[in-house]
Amino acid sequence: HGTADDIVPYETDYPFRNARMINRFVVDKMYGSKPIDDRLKILGIRNRLVSLDGLGHEPELDNYKTLNQWMDTIKGYSTQFFYEETAPEIKLPASQLNVSVNDDLKPFFYEVHNGSLVHISVSGGVKTKADPKDASVIWLKNTEKKRQITFLTTNKYEAWNEKKFFIKINP
Structure with missing residues (x-):
């Protein structure tokens, strides 16, 4: 003004x-x-x-x-x-970001506010299903420093948001 x-x-x-x-x-x-x-x-x-x-x-x-x-x-x-x-917002409980070194399969639970999920991708692991919205991951050995899960979201205005969460390994 x-x-x-x-x-x-x-x-x-x-x-x-x-x-x-x-x-x-x-x-x-x-x-x-x-x-x-x-x-x-x-x-x-x-x-x-x-x-x-x-x-x-x-x-x-x-x-x-x-x-x-x-x-x-x-x-x-x-x-x-x-x-x-x-822009959409993704909520993921912080407790899910800590993975035991012995955990192989890890399902993630999340909420999307003000939009919808388009795709989930991972680094340092493999998704267990081809479904782009499925958040179950098998983490690979020796990838502790590279483990992350990425959520791509959009809303009715076509505002996109990408949120990355780094996964911490607990002994």
Whole structure:
């Protein structure tokens, strides 16, 4: 949000500041992006405000209404925020990441939130089934430092996420 926005206030103020006081008769003061961002943080609601110092209502447009260098900034922050909000999350109990040196077959139990599992792959072991979603693994000897299980997930927005878990060997 441009801090010099004269249409939507950055702080708490009247909108349409270029309306020469008519705005004060037609609309009330409103909260701008900054106090809304502050309040959301207090409430623990995840959000992201990117303040563009001294810029106006459409900081991504130059005088000729063509995109300028700020569009990359806006696009980058927006893309990252929406990805973080929508990307699938994989939950795997930490206790499963410790394998006894004598354990050959190890089934893994997991949960996928905000999406679905596409594929599981392993390093330092062999999956027991050809099913891409099966998480049963036979760990190979002498691969203690290379053992990991990787989950590939996606969601309805086609946001993909890859999560690797390293397997620790207990004597």
